[in-house]
Amino acid sequence: MKINFTLNGQWTEVEAPADTPLLTLLRDFLGLTGTKMGCGIGECGACSVLLDGRLVNSCLVLAAQADGRSVVTIEGVCQPDGSPSDLQQAFIQYGAVQCGFCTPGMVLAGEALLANNPQPSRYEIREAIAGNLCRCTGYQQIVDAIEVTAKNRQEGKSHA
């Protein structure tokens, strides 16, 4: 079947079997391999993407469900010139990255949180990323990175 959707801001048309998961569509049909497959059953969050701004496990979403909607993957988070966003830069600066396999999903979980709650507490940050497993970091530096990005964005707004 034909699926039309906005992918990282670009109108995209792709032909795929009706039972294709969104994760497979992104990785195998569109070559966007930043979205990772960790468990295939929606438990680990490595395949997290934003569907109309909501954080979803793309392994559990059928590609057809994205029809007419907007999908943002890790490839769509950076700045237009390809440099990292403020949140991505904070991940680097605060040591939120080790093996990196959970990182794309974590960045999207952070973005989804900050879009809805610009001033989250550390506990709220932990809640927001609780669906994204990380086996390396113990989460602390990820929480630091999201927390400092929230603060910087608030300050940026108040200065503007």
Add this chain to the structure above:
Amino acid sequence: MPDYAFVGKPADRVDALEKVLGTAKYVADYSLPDMLVARTFRSALPHARIKRIDASAALKIPGVLAVITSEDFIDHGRFGYPLADMFMLAYDRVRYVGDGIASIAAENETALQLAMDTLIVELEELPAVFNMQEALSPKAPVIGETPNDAVEMPRGNLLTQYIVRKGDAQDELAQCPVILDEEYTTMHQEHAYLEPEGVFAVPWPEKTGVTVYASCQSPFLNRANMVKTLGLSEDNVRVIQPPVGGAFGGKDDTMYQLSAQAAKLALVTGRPVKMVLPREESMIASYKRDAMQMHLQIGADTNGRLRASRIHATVDSGGYSSITPFTAWRSSIHAMGPYRYDACTVDTDVVYTNNGYSGAFRGFGNAEVCFAIEEAMDELALRLKRDPIDLRLQNCLRPGDTTAHGQKLGDDVALAECLEQVRRLSNWDVLYPEYLKQNSHPSHPGEIRKGMGVAAVFHGISLGAEGADFAVGTLEINPDYSITLTSGLTDYGTGSRTAFTLIAAEVLGVNPGRIVMPRPDTDNSQDSGPTVASRATVLGGNATRVTAEQLANLLNEAAADLLGCTPESLIRDGELFVSPREEPVSFENVVDHARRIGLTLTSRGRWSAPEIRWSMEKGQGKPYFAYHYGAQVAEVTVDTGTGKVEVTRFWAVHNTGKVIFPQGAYGQLYGGITQGLGYALMERVDFDNGYLQATNFDEYLIPTALDVPDITGAFVEKPFSPGPFGAKNLGETGLVPAAPAILNAITNATGRRIRSLPANLERVLIGKDLRKEGSSTACKLGLK
């Protein structure tokens, strides 16, 4: 301690940018137009003889190109270290559920699945054994090899034994007024790296060789195993390590099998072959942390002075030996904990069963025995009515002490400092007695109680008596004045590439941004042994240091020649070389001049660990050249109505020597503690008649962000002279004492002791397991 320009200063991880952008290519992300996909057909029985494999029907399926078995490898693909008892695909018998039997390559997933369903494999079920005591009975079926096909003969299911001996512990115990005599049990643990195993093999023209991109820890060992089993020379097998999505000790043997299978399929078909395991197959097929049963007898004087420890441990190796003999050896060395005794005996038996198989896992035997000895120390403190930190301080190893192995320690030992600092940070002297007093009465239903617990750790640096201990680095200044650094020790998320970069920059006096570290590749870097045993910082760091010192020496000579002064009289100002006349020249100018006068601006350096000696027969010697020390305190709340334990605060102080890359060091510490928290409370690998019960993250639970508190970490940077810039190891040590610290805190809260891991709801609430009927269903589905 001297101040450095880059070592110990804030730095970004060298591979962080590509990882946050999502552009880092893991094995699963590779694709080529003519690529085949492959899968392994695995045993659904725990112990069976392979009677017949018939691939003829499977091979007739359109799109199915090759089926291989153990017959397709030299010596049936036999490999393994220290005991070669394993095969690239099972030969003659399967010894655990998930043992690979055949490997299939096809043009697409549909054909591959059809071939999996069509392949005929006839197995004759053999009696199996799942209990270590039963395995040691003379009547038990022998799981290891029988004398006919054994390379080195184990005795029945007793794979090997290790001892430590200091005096006569039995005699000494008889004279002790206070004796603690208890048994402790740990379970298998799953590594749960977020990236499942993956390999991508690309054959060379005319099938003369193969390039293998493997999500493995040690590319050189992987190559050696392929060279041996594929019958190719070292020049015809190239192993490249792409970014690895976590390993924790778990990407050795399983990855060697998958690499050899994919390489063979690529060589047979002449086409690139990709194998990526689904999570279920990864969990069923891969090795686990071993399970251990430990019997501890600890004798002390009434004043708390430790006199004797007598320890007997049994280790479940599962169906194959893998690295478990060395895991067990490390556990035997650490079983008595970092304490002084007049007498000490340790006896460790390693046993074959049909419970999957065990192998390397962060902590490597020490997590298991540390749990036992640190709970025992806590029990002893309660019995003696002593503060648990005081009791440890009274008995802990200090500079110049002699260990139970007969090793005289150096001045790097800083366990007492770690204990004292964690005591201050955690406000232990106020909180621990307060919780103890509050909890002295039986709980009323549903009462929420707080508790605090401590545990100490020592951990031998690098391989010890496990093997040749060296590392090699290379450096080269490129035409664009960038500098290429290689190391045979790899970075699977640990941050070692960044640490090596900072060390090279510090020695060379150049900005770290000049230094490029390509992905580890057997063609561009030098064999440095395995990347295991927390050895990267000390071994690889020192190799980088000596390599950089050679190159720095060349540059100094060239600069001195250019400036007309002596090398000794040069001063460095950032990247500038400055003569005594205060005349500066740039790094680029020095490099240009060096080339003009004909110098070759490359270097290669090797660093070997200080000598160790260990007598397996006497159980004495110097098993490791030095040790890391640390102490951790956990605070928990326990819901006495449900058994739910929450870790509310956590403090960890570790004697790391000089910290090279602070952001990475804290990351290792927090991450290790979090895995230890999982080991303590929730991670449970259950085998039911050999069948794994939890095959994905819906049932095998690992800590989420809500299960871990913010951790307060600190490092005691007492210099360690053999380490690069005074650094010690760190990678495994955060994990090791976390579980006993948490379980001791639970006891502090509830007044009850749990001596088996994990401390799940029913063990905390009612003190025993609720019987749950096991099933083979999840396992069988996962192998389909």
